[in-house]
Amino acid sequence: MRASGPGGQNVNKVSTKVALRFEADRSPNLSAAVKARLKNIAGSKWTIDGAIIIQCDATRSQIRNREIAQDRLKDLIKKALVVPKRRRPTKPSRGAIERRLKSKKIRAEVKSLRSGKIE
Secondary structure, three states: OOOOOOOOOHHHHOOOOEEEEEOOOOOOOOOHHHHHHHHHHHHHHEOOOOOEEEEEOOOOOHHHHHHHHHHHHHHHHHHHHOOOOOOOOOOOOHHHHHHHHHHHHHHHHHHHHHHOOOO
């Protein structure tokens, strides 16, 4: 593929752009959960037929562009392999609630003294 990146006149002569296609949906090595996370992470790189297309024209060398595209795919898959931690809903402790209310009461008292109103 012809690249649009750096290279001057070289861009018009040499095809250095790389398009890497990985059939993620058909891959037997990835579980369904990993595929779902990969689809979310890949975003617009994910095609309708379940493939990931990564394009690279960062350098003047096709070999280097190929390496960069492969590294990007590896990074995407590594991110998808990490299972996100489930969020546990928490509530503040009784002491934390009491401290917050106490500080609010003190602040309200300071403000009321400033305005001249005494309650």
